[in-house]
Amino acid sequence: MAEINWEEFGKLINSKRKEKDISQSTLAKDIGVSQPVISLLERGSPIGINEERIDLLKSKLDISDSEIPQKEKVKVSTKRKRAFISYSHKDKTYFDRLAVHLKPLEKKGLIEAWSDTRISAGELWKTEISKALDQAQVAVLLISADFLASDFIVDNELPPLLEKAKSDGATIIPVILKPCRFVREETLAKFQAINSPEEPLIAASEHESELIYDAVAERIESLL
Structure with missing residues (x-):
C-alpha cells in the first residue's frame, strides 16, 4: 500500500x-466505510x-493489480520540510x-x-513570512470568502506559493472551509482540494471534519 500513488x-x-x-454511498456500504471516506x-x-x-474495492470495481498506479520515489531535501x-484570521x-492534527x-x-502565529513580538513580520514562504515545500490553504477577500493573502502569500508550485514543485493543498468562489478562481481551482467544494467543512459533522483534518495531515506526512 505504501507504494500506491493515491492521487492517481x-x-x-x-x-x-x-x-x-x-x-x-453504495460503494462505501459495500466495503464497510462511511461515504466521506470514499x-x-x-x-x-x-x-x-x-x-x-x-x-x-478492486473486486467491486474490477480493478486489476496492473491498473493500480505506483508512486515514484522522490528524495526530499531535509531543509525543506x-x-x-x-x-484568514476570521477562520482561526x-x-x-x-x-492539533499536525502536532x-x-x-x-x-x-x-x-503560520504567522510563529512570529514573535518585535520581529519583522513581512520578512519572517517571506522566509517561511521560500522554505515551504507544502502549503495548506484554508479557503473561505474571508481568505479570498484578504488583500495580504492574495497579494503577498499566494503569488510566491503559486510560483513555487510552478517552478520548484511545491505542493498546494486547498481545504474548503465555507462556500466561496474557489472553483471560479482559475489560479486556485487547478489544485485539487482535500474536500469537495460542494462539501465544505462548515457543513460537515464532527466526524467528517476530523476525517478531513486527518487527511490533510496524512497528505503532508506522505509528501515530507
Missing part, C-alpha cells in the same frame, strides 16, 4: 465507479482504507483544529508547520 488511484476509482453507475479516497487521501478494503499554513478556529508530526520532527 483516486481518479481511477472515481472513473470506474462512474462507469458502473455506483454511488459513493469522497476523500477519490481525492487522493486513503484515510480509513486498509489492504482488505483495497481488495474489496516546512508546511506553510495560509488562512479551523486553523487551531488543523494544528504529532511536529513532535516526531517530521515537519515544521509554519
